[in-house]
Amino acid sequence: RAKEVGRNTYEFYKEDMQAISDEYLKMERALFLAMENEDFELYYQPQNDASGRLIGAEALIRWNEPTQGFISPAKFIPIAEEIGLIVELGEWVLHQALRDVSQWRAEGIWDDSLQVSVNVSPMQFQHAGFMQMLKSAIETFNVPPHCLDLEITENMLLSDSESSLDLMYQVRSLGVSLSIDDFGTGYSSLKYLKSLPISRLKIDQSFVRDLLSDHSDEVIVLTIIAMAKALNIDVLAEGVETQAHQNRLTDMNCTLYQGYYFGKPSPAHLFSKAWLSVVNV
Numbered sequence: 421r422a423k424e425v426g427r428n429t430y431e432f433y434k435e436d437m438q439a440i441s442d443e444y445l446k447m448e449r450a451l452f453l454a455m456e457n458e459d460f461e462l463y464y465q466p467q468n469d470a471s472g473r474l475i476g477a478e479a480l481i482r483w484n485e486p487t488q489g490f491i492s493p494a495k496f497i498p499i500a501e502e503i504g505l506i507v508e509l510g511e512w513v514l515h516q517a518l519r520d521v522s523q524w525r526a527e528g529i530w531d532d533s534l535q536v537s538v539n540v541s542p543m544q545f546q547h548a549g550f551m552q553m554l555k556s557a558i559e560t561f562n563v564p565p566h567c568l569d570l571e572i573t574e575n576m577l578l579s580d581s582e583s584s585l586d587l588m589y590q591v592r593s594l595g596v597s598l599s600i601d602d603f604g605t606g607y608s609s610l611k612y613l614k615s616l617p618i619s620r621l622k623i624d625q626s627f628v629r630d631l632l633s634d635h636s637d638e639v640i641v642l643t644i645i646a647m648a649k650a651l652n653i654d655v656l657a658e659g660v661e662t663q664a665h666q667n668r669l670t671d672m673n674c675t676l677y678q679g680y681y682f683g684k685p686s687p688a689h690l691f692s693k694a695w696l697s698v699v700n701v
């Protein structure tokens with residue numbers, strides 16, 4: 421009997437795995453096709469200070485797949501990483517973000533104190549051509565490097581930390597800033613954090629979500645803010661959805677915010693209409 425159950429479980433498992441790998445293969449092919457057709461779009465989400473003033477925007481990729489509709493980047497970015505497409509895709513993202521900023525500068529609606537934040541996956545960052553790609557992208561689109569911020573994750577620092585650190589210093593020497601995304605979910609040690617050329621920690625939204633009801637989340641957020649302050653690093657809370665969240669975070673000395681309460685990610689033209697206006701020069 422036990423054997424039978426075991427066997428059935430295995431059969432189900434096999435079917436499940438088959439279905440998963442079919443879906444996976446389909447997605448792989450669709451991704452390569454999408455890259456050829458440039459079926460991607462960048463959305464922008466505002467980043468704000470405590471008074472609600474805009475300080476920058478995070479560029480977030482969207483994939484409108486012709487047959488399936490929008491597919492979440494949380495789903496396809498890991499696959500793009502696995503099949504090595506992330507290098508090309510990441511380059512497309514950086515170029516598009518810089519193209520949008522250079523367009524807004526040309527229209528006179530981009531203040532150069534603003535920053536655009538671009539997510540960079542570990543594999544893309546550590547790819548041999550990354551620094552050259554970054555340099556020439558900045559030159560091509562003629563955007564001041566301090567207008568660009570790259571979001572990397574803590575876990576990138578685990579693998580071959582020596583060369584990651586070196587890369588981070590090279591990025592900083594261009595004038596581009598670095599943020600650590602999803603902070604608190606990875607494994608970086610405090611001692612290590614001290615030595616990183618980082619401008620900003622982004623507190624992961626999983627800690628912000630239940631901030632008002634979960635005491636341990638509250639302690640974690642307080643600790644991250646205190647630590648960032650001590651290290652002279654800016655701290656931004658992700659996933660701020662309500663006024664109550666912002667109030668609590670402000671009480672905790674958090675200075676920067678991003679989340680639905682301030683604005684959802686939206687296409688470039690809608691973002692600029694809502695948030696950018698003629699800059700006095």
Ligand code: C2E
Nearest residue numbers: 480481493494497513539540541659660661678679680685
């Ligand atoms: P992330 O970099 O941590 O981006 C923040 C995510 O939280 C975004 O999801 C954003 O839409 C969502 N978000 C923002 N405010 C709120 C809020 O108040 N409540 C809730 N529940 N969610 C909020 P999105 O756009 O689906 O992206 C998911 C992840 O995919 C990103 O997390 C990032 O890791 C990755 N990703 C997105 N675009 C890119 C890209 O161009 N390159 C790379 N390498 N990764 C990307």
Ligand code: MG
Nearest residue numbers: 478539571601
């Ligand atoms: Mg991010």
Ligand code: MG
Nearest residue numbers: 601602622658
């Ligand atoms: Mg994040």
Ligand code: MG
Nearest residue numbers: 494601602624
């Ligand atoms: Mg994330």
